[in-house]
Amino acid sequence: xxxxxxxxxxxxxxxxxxxxxYNMILVALDDDAAEYSGxxxxxxxxxxxxxxxxxxxxxxxxxxxxxxxxSCFMGFMTxxxxxxIGSLASFGLGRMRLRHGWVLGHVALLTYALxxxxxxxxxxxxxxxxxxxxxxxxxxASQTMFATPYAILIFQQYGRLIxxxxxxxxxxxxASPGQMYWRIYLPLMAPALVAVGTYALLLAWNEYLYQFLLxxxxxxxxxxxxxxxxxxxxxxxxxxxxxxxxxxxxPPVATYYALRRYMVAGLTMGGVKG
Amino acid sequence: MSGVLAxxxxxxxxxxxxxPGPDTFWAAAFxxxxxxxxxxxxxxxxIFGFWLGSSPALYTExxxxxxxxxxxxxxxxxxxxxxNLKMALAFLLSGFFMRKRKWVKALLVIFILPWATPxxxxxxxxxxxxxGEWGFLNSVLDxxxxxxxxxxxxxxxxxxxxxxxxxxxKQLPFWTVIFLAGRMSxxxxxxxxxxxxxxxxxxxxxxxxxxxxxxxxxxxTLLSTIWTFGDFNTITFISGGGPSMSTEVLxxxxxxxxxxxxxxxxxxxxxxxxxxxxxxxxxLLMRKLRTSDVQL
Numbered sequence: 001x002x003x004x005x006x007x008x009x010x011x012x013x014x015x016x017x018x019x020x021x022y023n024m025i026l027v028a029l030d031d032d033a034a035e036y037s038g039x040x041x042x043x044x045x046x047x048x049x050x051x052x053x054x055x056x057x058x059x060x061x062x063x064x065x066x067x068x069x070x071s072c073f074m075g076f077m078t079x080x081x082x083x084x085i086g087s088l089a090s091f092g093l094g095r096m097r098l099r100h101g102w103v104l105g106h107v108a109l110l111t112y113a114l115x116x117x118x119x120x121x122x123x124x125x126x127x128x129x130x131x132x133x134x135x136x137x138x139x140x141a142s143q144t145m146f147a148t149p150y151a152i153l154i155f156q157q158y159g160r161l162i163x164x165x166x167x168x169x170x171x172x173x174x175a176s177p178g179q180m181y182w183r184i185y186l187p188l189m190a191p192a193l194v195a196v197g198t199y200a201l202l203l204a205w206n207e208y209l210y211q212f213l214l215x216x217x218x219x220x221x222x223x224x225x226x227x228x229x230x231x232x233x234x235x236x237x238x239x240x241x242x243x244x245x246x247x248x249x250x251p252p253v254a255t256y257y258a259l260r261r262y263m264v265a266g267l268t269m270g271g272v273k274g
Numbered sequence: 275m276s277g278v279l280a281x282x283x284x285x286x287x288x289x290x291x292x293x294p295g296p297d298t299f300w301a302a303a304f305x306x307x308x309x310x311x312x313x314x315x316x317x318x319x320x321i322f323g324f325w326l327g328s329s330p331a332l333y334t335e336x337x338x339x340x341x342x343x344x345x346x347x348x349x350x351x352x353x354x355x356x357x358n359l360k361m362a363l364a365f366l367l368s369g370f371f372m373r374k375r376k377w378v379k380a381l382l383v384i385f386i387l388p389w390a391t392p393x394x395x396x397x398x399x400x401x402x403x404x405x406g407e408w409g410f411l412n413s414v415l416d417x418x419x420x421x422x423x424x425x426x427x428x429x430x431x432x433x434x435x436x437x438x439x440x441x442x443x444k445q446l447p448f449w450t451v452i453f454l455a456g457r458m459s460x461x462x463x464x465x466x467x468x469x470x471x472x473x474x475x476x477x478x479x480x481x482x483x484x485x486x487x488x489x490x491x492x493x494x495t496l497l498s499t500i501w502t503f504g505d506f507n508t509i510t511f512i513s514g515g516g517p518s519m520s521t522e523v524l525x526x527x528x529x530x531x532x533x534x535x536x537x538x539x540x541x542x543x544x545x546x547x548x549x550x551x552x553x554x555x556x557x558l559l560m561r562k563l564r565t566s567d568v569q570l
Contacts (some may be wrong), residue, residue: 009370010381017387020443023410024399040413085307092304099298104305104312109563111316113497113556115504117525118545121532122323123315130314145315148308177300206392209506213533224394231398231511238402245395256390257383 028243049243058240060230063218071205071222071248074136078143078204079197085144086151086196087189091181093152094159095167105152112149116142117209124213134216142210147200158192159185195262202252223248327542336543341519345527348434349548352441352509352523353502360442361449361495368453369483389447397511400440401427404512430520433513437521441508449494456490457483489562496559503548524548 031046051057056064089108093101123142132138162185170180186193208224215221227248230241256263336342371382388396403410406425415423427433468474468482506525509515515522515530522530524544532541 006370010377013367013381014384016443017385017447019410020396020399020403021387021391023403024395026410027399027402040410040417085311088304089308092301096297096301096304098301098305101301101305104309106560107312108308109560110556111312113500113559114316115501115525117504117506117529118548119316119319119323121528121538121541121545122319122326125326125538126315126319126322141311141315145311148311152308177297177304181304206394208394209529213529224392227394227398231401242395242399242402245398249391249395252392253387253390256386260386 024242024246027238028246030239049237049239050247052240053243053247058237060226060233061240061244063221064223064226064244066219067221067223067226068247070136070220071224074139074143074211074222075201075204077136077140078147079201081140081144082147082151082200083193083197086148087155087186087193088181089148090152090155090159091185094156095164095180095185096177105156108149108152111145112153116146116207120209120213123210127214133214134220136215136220136222138214139207139211139222140204142214143200143204143207147196147203150199151196154192154196155189158189162188191262194259198255198259198263202255205252323542323546326539327546329539329543332540332543333547335540336547341522342527342544344520345522345524345544346547348521349503349523349525351434352437352505353499356438356441357495357499357502359438360445361491361498363442364446364449365453365487365491367446367450368457369479371450371454372457386447386451388444389451393444393507394511396444397440397507400436400443401512401514404436427513428517430517433517433521437508437512440512441502441505444508445498449498452494453487453490456487460486493559493562496555496562499555500552500559503552 026040026042028049029042029046031048053061053064056062089104092098093105098104127133127135127138127141130138132141166184167180170184175183206224208228211222211225212228215225218226223244227241227244230244371378371385404426406412406423406428409423409426411426412423415421424432426436464486465478465482468478473481504525505523506529509521509523509526513521515526519530524547528541528545530541531544532538
């Protein structure tokens with residue numbers, strides 16, 4: 001009886017988890033969204049929508065691969081900048097023991113607890129003032145600024161596992177702080193760098209609000225914004241849209257499953273952000 | 275307490291070491307990029323935001339607007355029910371996933387799928403699922419039970435319920451994994467000792483598991499409360515704030531005021547009006563993070 005309850009719970013969880021994903025695939029495989037009839041199984045395996053995306057054969061998808069490239073570029077730059085700025089800061093604060101450095105540490109902690117959507121309105125205005133409107137760099141700046149506090153937290157936590165005596169020994173051997181950072185700190189921090197880099201990449205890829213507010217032209221748009229335009233238009237074919245949604249979801253899902261261990265290790269190492 | 279989560283050792287003595295000149299210069303140089311990012315992209319917008327929303331007239335306007343009052347009530351319902359229900363479920367499920375059976379481990383791999391899927395496509399799919407005429411959910415209800423399902427998103431309470439369900443669907447796996455890690459960090463011997471003392475089942479849960487995980491649970495709940503206040507995507511893509519703006523929350527209403535109605539100051543004021551609720555939570559969270567060995 002007890003065992004039966006557990007199995008029922010398991011089945012319930014699978015159904016609950018899979019349903020929206022299954023619906024996505026079901027609609028994407030439908031051959032004609034206009035006559036979508038609400039069946040429960042795909043009537044036939046119709047990959048027409050994916051062909052349309054591949055060849056950009058619909059006016060909403062005209063620039064799809066360019067926009068996909070934009071998403072990749074934005075995610076990649078956010079990753080590089082977050083890891084670089086975060087590791088430099090945590091080295092300065094934690095290893096070099098910068099005087100009054102704790103102020104910056106606390107400031108990072110506060111930023112970490114700041115809801116992104118609450119800062120969006122003034123942020124967009126400031127970006128206009130900086131002349132960065134409709135530029136991918138404004139989105140990269142916003143994502144980097146939200147990801148870096150997490151990076152600093154994780155790096156500080158992980159850095160405590162590396163004995164400070166190592167730095168002293170390097171110093172005795174005449175290493176400059178720059179060399180200590182590059183030759184000792186970074187190589188030893190490799191697992192944390194992977195965890196934080198992945199986190200930043202996925203944060204930027206999955207984010208929507210800042211991209212929607214900051215990017216307006218089709219040339220600078222990312223897939224998230226293009227997908228939203230699709231969603232908002234009345235006559236958009238849902239099978240194309242769901243196929244686009246699947247293509248957009250594949251890179252992050254693949255990354256999650258490939259680097260699951262690093263991600264979970266990163267979370268339990270000392271930082272949480274969903 | 276918890277081994278995995280507690281790497282936070284005091285290093286207060288290290289801070290007091292005063293460094294000679296060139297080293298201070300180097301250390302400052304290392305911290306400079308982050309300081310610059312913070313000044314130009316966080317501090318300046320924050321100050322600008324406070325300046326935009328500084329006029330008291332904005333708040334009298336807000337509090338006399340039924341739209342705002344509805345959004346405020348929705349925010350409290352969404353955060354209050356959403357966060358607590360999600361956290362309680364995540365905590366219970368983390369106990370279930372502690373089992374070493376093969377099928378439970380396989381289930382966990384499937385279970386984290388909503389966490390891995392980006393919010394936007396997932397919510398679009400759920401929105402479409404809830405369509406009254408052709409939506410997948412009503413098709414299932416019809417096929418299984420012969421029920422003619424409601425048109426979910428044209429009723430305020432059904433729409434808000436749909437927002438909550440989608441929110442829990444998306445967020446549950448993440449927090450379950452966090453609690454799972456918290457439970458895993460408790461040494462097995464402790465449970466074995468409890469077994470010897472006769473604490474099993476429900477009594478072990480109340481007297482061993484709950485006290486050990488209480489701190490982690492509290493910190494996670496506070497953090498999640500803050501983030502849920504700022505949740506924009508769930509409402510936007512599931513109910514769209516509709517029907518007729520009856521399910522707006524402060525985050526979506528602020529953006530609507532600022533960018534659809536082009537009154538940025540009112541948008542900022544709507545968001546800032548959440549501060550009296552947010553600041554105590556932030557203070558409590560900071561204090562918890564500093565004093566406890568649960569480091570998040």
